Amino acid sequence: MEPVPIDAKKARKPFAFIYYDSEKSALTAIEASSTIKDSSFYQQVKAAEPIDSTKRKRSNASRQSQKDEYEHMVDVCSRTNLILQVQSTHVDRLKEYLSVFIPASYEKSSIAEVMKSIKVEGSMSAVTKNMSLVYVSVSDPFTLATELSQTRHQQVLSRAVKKLYIVEPESLQFDLSKKEGQQIAIAEILGKNMSQYEESSSTDESFKLHIFPPSKQKGLLSTIEEMDTDGIISKRLNPRDANNIISIVQVYQYKGKNSNVDSSALAMCGISASFTTAATKTQQNEEEEAISRAYYKLKESIERYEIENNFVKSELKGSIALDVGSAPGGWSKYLASDIECQLVHSVDPGTLTLSQNNIKHWKMKVQDAIPLIKNGIHNENDKIKVFVSDACLHSMEGQIDFLLEAQEEGILASEVFFVLTLKCTVGYGKNNFDEQAKKVVADLQKRAITKDVSTFHLFSNRSGERTIIGRLFDKNK
Ligand SMILES: C[S@@+](CC[C@H](N)C(=O)[O-])C[C@H]1O[C@@H](n2cnc3c(N)ncnc32)[C@H](O)[C@@H]1O
Incomplete structure (x- = not known):
């Protein structure tokens, strides 16, 4: 051949x-x-x-995981129309609030259908320092954004949620840190049915920018100046009082080293009517602020309990309450004014900064106050039906000890509604704190007869705090 x-x-x-x-x-x-x-x-x-083959294997694996992460985000974004910028420590609590609390609390409202359609599609933690993004799909993002901006939610959410972005459910492959990425973003915005704004009389329409991360705002503003030669947006920017919001959000950015350029960044955009925050923060002095911070903790916990259990707070109206660790007075204020308790025994060696006819301040420790309160009990009607404690104690079990001590001393009614703050002082991490709280509840259930005990990690709780709420019954009845 x-x-x-x-x-x-x-x-x-x-x-x-x-x-x-x-x-x-x-x-x-x-x-x-x-x-x-x-x-x-x-x-x-x-x-x-x-070539070190283990290194190659590792980099193949990391490329694959980057690709998977990227594809997952493309999928999440294809359904997302509202993004919440959230303090990283509050992400789990917010997810629960959106998917459990909100749908239940709007059950009888005209926007119940919108609230029932809320779905948390995913989240991206620590996108920037301490900030995470939560991706939500909802049938009407404007209605949800408007509701979340109302005072009722702002009171509990203001520490957790920093900003809301209404976006169109599609992601685009661009990186806002690069000029080219900024140009794509602005071209995208300018391409969005801008003629309606062009035609309307120039003073009617104005825009403000919601940009995430905020560090990209400056670059995007100058890109608008360069590209928007007709001045549709650039001449109508009004950061204070605009009737439209332009949102541009970097929803994903690969953080590892060997980035695969094709799948390293995703962004989303949208234009919506303005939804403004109803809550305008009033100037408060430090004392008032301390009262109101504590006040919202009790308010939030009781509202959560109403949603999750067969309970209405009006049941407690006219009852006698004991507030342990009550200074400066937020919980006593809520019990005396909102719940309308007949009398609140408010116990704390510290100073109470409010005075009301139905609040009696026992300026001492609870262990000293119990015998004195007992002296004033002459019949069943004088007994305590609401026992709350936010006292800072050395151990979490201490809260249970005081509750059961009050019961043993005979100052509690045969059925008591209780709210206790458990402060975990050892260990760290959500699961660890949840476990510790579970143990305390199990201990209470072993030592006493209880019903409908719920444990919450409220927005008003610190990361190592849990609030337990339930009913306690007299063993002998
Ligand atoms: C976080 S503050 C309570 C805030 C309060 N719930 C409010 O609404 O303003 C905790 C309080 O527990 C009180 N405390 C700690 N140990 C106590 C005890 N054994 N008896 C009564 N109060 C106690 C402290 O003096 C402190 O004022």
Whole structure:
């Protein structure tokens, strides 16, 4: 058989790979190769570095995980129309609030259908320092954004949710840190049915920008100036009082080292009518602020309990309450004014900064106050039906001890509604704190007769705090 001629231009020259035990032997062989006269075997001999195969495997795995993460985000964004910028420590609480509390609390409202359609599609933690993004789909994002901006939600959400972005459910592959990415974002916005704004009289329409991360705002503003030559947006920017909001959000950015450029950044955009926050923060002095912070903790916990249990707070109206660790007075204020308790025994060695006819301040520790309160009990009607404690104690079980001590001393009615703050002082991490709270509840259930005990991690709780609420019954009845 005739040898097949090889087209020298097309054929790749073959290589042979040789492995030597040591670098020294390899160098000796290379040197020796230069003395061989007949070069028909090979043309060149070169040294090569062996590739660390474990490294290659690792980088393949990380490329794959980047790809998976990216594809997951494309999928999440394809359904997302509202993004919430949230303090990272509050993400789990917010997800629960949106998917459990909101749908239940709007059951009888005209927007119940919108609230029932809320679905948390995903979240991206610590996108910037301490801030995470929560991706939501809802049948009407404007209605939800407007509701969340109302005072009722702002009171509990203001520490957790920093901003809302209404976006169109599609993500675009661009990186806002690059000029090119900023140009795509602005082109996208300018391409969105802008004619309606163009035609309307110029003073009617104004825009403000909601940009995430905020560090990209400056760059995007100058890109608007450059690209929006007709001045549709640039001439109508009004950061204070605009009737439209332009949202541009970097929803995903690959954080690892060897980025695969095709799948390293995603962004979303949208234009919506303005939804403004109803809550205008009034100037408060420190004392008032301390009262109101504590006040909202009790308010939030009772509202949560109403939603999740067969309970209405009006049941407690006219009852006698005991507030342990009551200073400066937020919980006592809520019990005396909102619940309309007949009398609140408010116990704290500290100073109460409010005075009301139905609040009696016992300026001492609870262990000293219990016998004195007992002296004033002459019949069943004088007994305590609401027992709340926000006292800072050395151990979490201490709250249970005081509740059961009050019961043993005979100052509690046969059925008591209780709210206790458990402050975890050891360990860290959500699961750890949840576990500790579970143990305290199990301990209470072993020692006493209780019903409908719920444990909450409220927005008003610190990360190591849990609030437990339930009913306690007299063992002898
Ligand atoms: C976080 S503050 C309570 C805030 C309060 N719930 C409010 O609404 O303003 C905790 C209070 O527990 C009180 N405290 C700690 N140990 C106590 C005890 N054994 N008896 C009564 N109060 C106690 C402290 O004096 C402190 O004022």
